[in-house]
Amino acid sequence: ETGVTQTPRHLVMGMTNKKSLKCEQHLGHNAMYWYKQSAKKPLELMFVYSLEERVENNSVPSRFSPECPNSSHLFLHLHTLQPEDSALYLCASSQDLSNYGYTFGSGTRLTVV
Amino acid sequence: SQQGEEDPQALSIQEGENATMNCSYKTSINNLQWYRQNSGRGLVHLILIRSNEREKHSGRLRVTLDTSKKSSSLLITASRAADTASYFCATDLRGSQGNLIFGKGTKLSVKP
Numbered sequence: 001e002t003g004v005t006q007t008p009r010h011l012v013m014g015m016t017n018k019k020s021l022k023c024e025q026h027l028g029h030n031a032m033y034w035y036k037q038s039a040k041k042p043l044e045l046m047f048v049y050s051l052e053e054r055v056e057n058n059s060v061p062s063r064f065s066p067e068c069p070n071s072s073h074l075f076l077h078l079h080t081l082q083p084e085d086s087a088l089y090l091c092a093s094s095q096d097l098s099n100y101g102y103t104f105g106s107g108t109r110l111t112v113v
Numbered sequence: 114s115q116q117g118e119e120d121p122q123a124l125s126i127q128e129g130e131n132a133t134m135n136c137s138y139k140t141s142i143n144n145l146q147w148y149r150q151n152s153g154r155g156l157v158h159l160i161l162i163r164s165n166e167r168e169k170h171s172g173r174l175r176v177t178l179d180t181s182k183k184s185s186s187l188l189i190t191a192s193r194a195a196d197t198a199s200y201f202c203a204t205d206l207r208g209s210q211g212n213l214i215f216g217k218g219t220k221l222s223v224k225p
Contacts, residue, residue, distance in 0.1 A: 002155065031211055042117075043156075043201070043215040055211055090155055097210035101146065102203075104155030 003027040006105035013081065014113055016073030018106050019109045021076040030096050032074040034066060037088040037107070049074060050097050081112045083102070117145075117194065117216035118206045125222040132189040134203030134219040135138055137182075146203045147187050150218070159187075194225045 051110035
């Protein structure tokens, strides 16, 4: 285990469903990230949190809604998704925003039907 | 166009051979990192090289950085079947924070 835990590992949801992805880190890190990984595309940075404050929102559609209640937990709330949102969603953490080495979770494989 | 691009997209070698992957980027960086991803899993940080360093070693890994050519290479010596994975370079843009940009990766297959 890396110290960053993501649940669930797999998720299948309909386009009208509401679901949430959870990420938890036990590393004492202050920054957390959501990335989207689609086939044959580079990882896309979605959201960045530092000390529970959102510092980056890379033009992500509003059907994705992040939440960071404390520095150890990060959520991604999903609603009315599209099939093209199917991807591997990766959570990562780092000591701070200085970009020195991220620790990733194993990801949630999301399929939207 | 993206900041970091790996080359080749796919590489297949025999166990015991060396594997070399390249990464090119476009703008000035603070550091460049290499990550490995086993199929369907998260990325694992391998090595970081700062912009003022030219070469770095970690076990069977050797990373070089040429800032004049805006390129880096990752060499895995004496490869093993367990090295089969995708390898990504990630660049940290100078002046940015919390913004590590990844390439599409090189898919390495090591045949026993």
